[in-house]
Amino acid sequence: MAKKSIKKRKSNVSIASKNLKTNLTMENFTILRSMLKKNLQENKKMEFVQPSGTIQIDDVNIEEGINRINKLTQELCDSILYNGSAVLKIPSRSNKNIIYDQTLDLLLLGNKITSKNLLSLISVIDTTRLMRVLELVYELLSKDIHATKREIFYGDVNLFLDQKNSDASIEDVSTLLKTTRNSTHIVASAKGTAIGRLRIKDKNDIIDLEGLGSGGWTISPMLDNIEILESDAEFILVLEKDAAMIRISEARWWRKYPCIILTGKGAADMATRMFLKRINKVLNLPTFALMDSDPYGHYIYSVYLRGSKRLSYESPFLATPNMHLLGVLSKDLAEYNIPDNCRIPMNKQDNKRLDEMLNEEFVKNNRRWCNDLKLMKKLKVKAEIQALSAHGFEFLTETYLPNKIESGDWI
Amino acid sequence: MKIFRYKERIFQLADKTMIEGWNAEMPLLFIGYIREKRMSTYPKPVQKEVNAYLDDVLENSAIPMLLTAINNEDVEIRKNVAKSIVDVSENNPSMLKIALSHMEKASNDKNKEVATAMKKASKNYQKYLKRLKTAAKRKELTALRKKMDEIDTQFAEGKISDNDYIKEQKNYLKLKREIELAEEVD
Incomplete structure (x- = not known):
């Protein structure tokens, strides 16, 4: 005992402000275990209900991913053919369009839209980059392989110039297709x-x-x-x-x-x-x-x-x-x-x-x-x-x- | 997840809905893995329940899934499952025990690629069995070598007759040669 007290004095650390227990085992974790029991009983299979005013994003399989790209490009082609121009409507990712939903306790994307004209000089670089990423995503999904964000950047360095640009286009593509980034097979x-x-x-x-x-x-x-x-x-x-x-x-x-x-x-x-x-x-x-x-x-x-x-x-x-x-x-x-x-x-x-x-x-x-x-x-x-x-x-x-x-x- | 409880402890295993979404050969791997690597870590009453659950998965999910894939009209599906089974036969051959009879049937597939792959998988499994046998024999040989050391001493001391000594030596050399031959072939 005497030795122990000397040791404590030597360490110059007192842990006395709280009555700390030693040798605790799982049997002592009664609060945790009742929480676990409750979780398993409830078996939280709560359906996620998309709040109004927010964008619904899906985690989709390869087939659906390809379908969405095909549908989007078809719409763009039709628009160019019939109207002579095409506009990409991308959900805005700006701070103003981020909504905290109290019920779900989540940060979600609102339904404000940014328009990017495919045939406008102002947005031509952005849309070209975006279409290039879309092309690469199509290739990844068709081959059922994955690529890193870095690989996407190096897929066309002259076009992207900086990885920040390719990263932004990757996120735009995800929101445009209304899928998770994982569904595009582009990974970090x-x-x-x-x-x-x-x-x-x-x-x-x-x-x-x-x-x-x-x-x-x-x-x-x-x-x-x-x-x-x-x-x-x-x-x-x-x-x-x-x-x-x-x-x-x-x-x-x-x-x-x-x-x-x-x-x-x-x-x-x-x-x-x-x-x-x-x-x-x-x-x-x-x-x-x-x-x-x-x-x-x-x-x-x-x-x-x-x-x-x-x-x-x-x-x-x-x-x-x-x-x-x-x-x-x-x-x-x-x-x-x-x-x-x-x-x-x-x-x-x-x-x-x-x-x-x-x-x-x-x-x-x-x-x-x-x-x-x-x-x-x-x-x-x-x-x-x-x-x-x-x-x-x-x-x-x-x-x-x-x-x-x-x-x-x-x- | 399928939940098993024992006192305050919980054990969660993939449930049948999850399993039925996997590749055709995966459920067999899963069953083999749980039985071989995990079962001994469960408390006895849980082992019994898990075993019953795995039997159910085997009968109602794993085998039907494998059969459906192996007998699928789409040759690409058959090719994929055959390729995966070859992979399993190379990396985890012990897990194929329950699929053997289906593999044998599939080795007569009308598609040459599927048939060859299934023959290769069966061959790999036979090789694995052989390796198991050789390993057991090697253990036996080690024990016999120890015994031979004692017999050598007894023979030198004249406690054993020439004939008995030759008989023991013959048994030892025979087993040693058997192992060497098996390993050469492998």
């Missing part, structure tokens, strides 16, 4: 990783996410090839950063706490968000996020939760509205005694992002979330997930996460 490079109690199939290969070493499975952007086969997980944990993933992987955390863990390595790419949405929907598991305690961490969480403004037309396929923010909350800094030297003063950009977050309708509607952000504003400090390692490298896996889940302390 793989970025996120997943690990834990899940078995999936990628075409005819079976992948066990527990048996891929500590690196886990790189989430494939070709999600149309992915199917969920089996899982004995009881929850999903989304991590903001790879560093936290490494810590959790090394501890083989999912063995003690049956879960699926994934990270988008910072701001999550489409594939990671879509994969999360898929496993959340198919397995009906409670889903939690562990982000840095800073405005950007909260923003990343909000993108997982409600979708991003840029890709608002795809929100129903990308957002996970029943996800909870487990930590690191601003109030955790005091409750878990994060030492002062691990707290970083917020800069101008942080304050700007924080104010933007506080102004969002979906934040205002969530009292606990709003309060935590207000506390952050008051404290004027931020902290990373790694700040928890001030109490020891295993503190995150052995104490922080189990205590948070056991106490149901999330937003």
Whole structure:
């Protein structure tokens, strides 16, 4: 005992402000388990009802994708033939056309339309680029293959000049066809990783996410090839950063706490968000996020939760509205005694992002979330997930996460 | 998902609606995978339920799907399924056990490409069985080698007759040669 107290004094860290439990197991997670039970009973097969005033986007198969391209080009040809001109009517992706739907708790694309005349000098470059992307999409779908956004850019460098232009045309094509980008077979490079109690199939290969070493499975952007086969997980944990993933992987955390863990390595790419949405929907598991305690961490969480403004037309396929923010909350800094030297003063950009977050309708509607952000504003400090390692490298896996889940302390 | 429960734990497996949307050969792979790799991780009562579920999937989804694809009038569908089965026979041959009789039938397909592919898949499966047998024999040989070490000592000490020693040595060499031959052919 004496030795222990000396050790504690030496570490110069006191974790006394909260009565922390040790050796917690799944049996202690009664709140989580009742949540899971409820999810499975409800078996949330809620039909998505498109709110009026918003654009309906579909996740379509190859045949339907090709049909839509054929129909569009036929209409354009007819219009040129009979009227001598043609206009592309593309749903506007500007900020003004992004609607937050309170019932669905999602950011959606409104039904404002931008017109681009095919035969006008002002829009000739844009429409040529768009038609070129449409041609490439047609080729991809016909051959049942995928291409990255980078490949599309290099498909016609002289026309696109900059990848920003080809990326914009890719998004225009998706909205024009009213399909998800995945349905166009244009994908972003793989970025996120997943690990834990899940078995999936990628075409005819079976992948066990527990048996891929500590690196886990790189989430494939070709999600149309992915199917969920089996899982004995009881929850999903989304991590903001790879560093936290490494810590959790090394501890083989999912063995003690049956879960699926994934990270988008910072701001999550489409594939990671879509994969999360898929496993959340198919397995009906409670889903939690562990982000840095800073405005950007909260923003990343909000993108997982409600979708991003840029890709608002795809929100129903990308957002996970029943996800909870487990930590690191601003109030955790005091409750878990994060030492002062691990707290970083917020800069101008942080304050700007924080104010933007506080102004969002979906934040205002969530009292606990709003309060935590207000506390952050008051404290004027931020902290990373790694700040928890001030109490020891295993503190995150052995104490922080189990205590948070056991106490149901999330937003 | 098809949900199995044991005490507070849950186990979710792809349900029949999902399975019926897969490629024709995938359900067989799925059944084989769960039985071979996952079953032992489930609690006993769940194993029983999962086994019954997989039998049902096999009978009512997997086999009918494979039969429909293998007997499909569209030769392209038959070619695709045959190609996938060859892939499976090369990478996961153990999973083809339940499809063997259908593969044999399909090796008489009127389309040469399909017939050749199915023959190749059956051949790969036979090779796999042979490899299994050789592996078992190798185990036997290791045990026999240990026994021979003891017999060598006993023979040197004069505790074993020439005839008995030759008999044991013959058995050992015979088994060793059998393995070598099998591996040469493979």
